[in-house]
Amino acid sequence: MGPNGKVHANVKAREIIVLGTVHGNMEAGDKIEIRNEAKLVGDLRTARIVIEDGAYFKGSIDVVRAETPKAPPAPPQKPAPSPPVASGVRPETPKTAVAAAEPKS
């Protein structure tokens, strides 16, 4: 919602960014962002919220913590057979690990 926007309605979306004026409740699956010039009157329900200094807000805030899904029980682990390594030959290092360890120039 842009800085000149005026909304009198409830809003539901994945992500909501407010710069203008909103009178209504808002529900976001992911994030609500209230910028410093925003005026917002209503109740908010969201997973995350970002509020800039200077914003006006009147209402309630419910931050809904995402529930961690229960992982299925892990099958019993069998000891993996060690690959045969020839004497004097170093096992190959994964390239991603090498790239992550290199300092950026």
Next chain:
Amino acid sequence: MSERPMTHEAQLKRSHGLSHFVSTIRDEAGLTILDLGGISQQNVNFVTSLGHRLYSEDFLRTLDSLTGPDDPPGGPAQSAEIGAFLQQCFDFGPGMLDGALVWDVLQYISRPVLLAAVDRLYEILRPGAHMFLIFHTAERPQPVPLYSYRISDAETLHLVPRGTRPIVQCFNNRGIERLFERFGAVKFFLTRDNLREVIVKR
């Protein structure tokens, strides 16, 4: 004990009053907490991280919006306007709130608005709920630094300056006790600055 002067710079302040307030809302999730200091990221993060719902109200901004040029300092003078102000700030049912961060806002309002606001707080807080308040130690009405009080952690406040504002009401400890005489208990916390921290139990 030497007193630290109030400054116009942001500062961190160890707060035993805040620590006590947090201890009253920490053990139970799903509470409803009112913050009268206006919205801030830190306070939202802190209160919601405890599993609570936060109601945010910018008490002084609402007061200023309803105060006319002919009104005395500290808010509207007519009872109908005072009622409208309270309706805007405290639009809650009886016993609906489990705690309130009042900060220092009660010192910036006139006596009639103050008494009506305290009565309203008594109605909307559930029995046993706590309020955290701050009072400047100034002994006469005068401009004082206006802060946005932000919770850094359970025992630390971040005081962010917002200019100055004249206080209208001055209190000593006895005056504060009298103001909240309907409430269950009033507890004072000594500080090294010019701010007096108070916990009031409904």
